[in-house]
Amino acid sequence: xxxxxxxxxxxxxxxxxxxxxxxxxxxxxxxxxxxxxxxxxxxxxxxxxxxxxxxxxxxxxxxxxxxxxxxxxxxxxxxxxxxxxxxxxxxxxxxxxxxxxxxxxxxxxxxxxxxxxxxxxxxxxxxxxxxxxxxxxxxxxxxxxxxxxxxxxxxxxxxxxxxxxxxxxxxxxxxxxxxxxxxxxxxxxxxxxxxxxxxxxxxxxx
Numbered sequence: 001x002x003x004x005x006x007x008x009x010x011x012x013x014x015x016x017x018x019x020x021x022x023x024x025x026x027x028x029x030x031x032x033x034x035x036x037x038x039x040x041x042x043x044x045x046x047x048x049x050x051x052x053x054x055x056x057x058x059x060x061x062x063x064x065x066x067x068x069x070x071x072x073x074x075x076x077x078x079x080x081x082x083x084x085x086x087x088x089x090x091x092x093x094x095x096x097x098x099x100x101x102x103x104x105x106x107x108x109x110x111x112x113x114x115x116x117x118x119x120x121x122x123x124x125x126x127x128x129x130x131x132x133x134x135x136x137x138x139x140x141x142x143x144x145x146x147x148x149x150x151x152x153x154x155x156x157x158x159x160x161x162x163x164x165x166x167x168x169x170x171x172x173x174x175x176x177x178x179x180x181x182x183x184x185x186x187x188x189x190x191x192x193x194x195x196x197x198x199x200x201x202x203x204x205x206x
Contacts, residue, residue: 007033007205009135014038015048015066015076018102020161021190025075028185028194034073042070055079055092055130056142063134071136079129079189081163083111083151085118094163104162111166112153123151127167127176129189131197141200145192149176160184 012034014025022038029036039045048065052058055078062076080094090097090107098106115123126148133141147169155165157177164177169187176184185191 007201009034009073011035011037012073012075013042013066013070015062015074017047018161021077024181024185024188024190025077025194027181028191037072039066045069050078050092052078052092055128055144056132058092059130059132060134060140060142063132064140067134067136073133073135076132076134077129077190077193078132079127081111081125081127081167083115083123083125085122085124086114108155108163108166111151111163115151116153120150120152125149125151125167127163127189129193131190131193133197133201138204141197141204143193143196143200145189145194145196147176147187147189147192 012032014022014036016022017039026036045066048062050058050062052061058078059076062078063074066076067074078092080091082088082091090111094107095101098110100106126146129145131143149167149169151166152168152175153166155177156175157165157179159179159181160177165175167176168174169176172179172187176188
């Protein structure tokens with residue numbers, strides 16, 4: 001698919017320092033016709049404050065800010081977990097659900113604590129990923145992907161990151177953390193969003 005892109009930039013910047021996301025995006029963008037950098041390659045950049053009320057708002061803000069400050073196209077992801085029994089929480093606060101940003105253990109402990117008395121059939125949840133691709137002088141492209149599942153109270157699997165060990169995929173019979181990266185990217189919220197974004201990019205740049 002990427003071979004159809006007429007992409008005039010040699011570099012794009014991933015607007016994240018999250019090692020798990022960088023690993024997934026590096027694989028997803030393996031055939032992309034540009035070198036993939038991260039914000040770690042620009043040590044003077046300040047973190048973008050994620051104060052939007054939606055995944056879309058946060059993704060667009062991060063992509064446009066990093067693109068403006070580096071002068072390169074920037075790809076940003078804002079993603080999280082929505083649990084029906086918690087009225088859609090943690091949502092945009094997924095990374096800081098327990099208070100400290102990026103504390104996976106504390107976030108998962110809080111999630112399990114809130115759901116421990118909820119029957120398994122009522123623990124439906126979904127991962128959501130919104131990608132924003134900002135290019136200097138162009139309208140920002142936005143794509144959303146989702147992956148349905150349910151929350152389990154005991155973790156399983158050593159792959160992935162975040163809530164993956166507690167996110168059970170009924171169709172696969174395992175948690176997200178039990179999937180190898182290549183298999184995860186085929187069905188994940190982030191993989192689906194990337195497929196949609198690539199189609200938008202082909203329309204814009206081919």
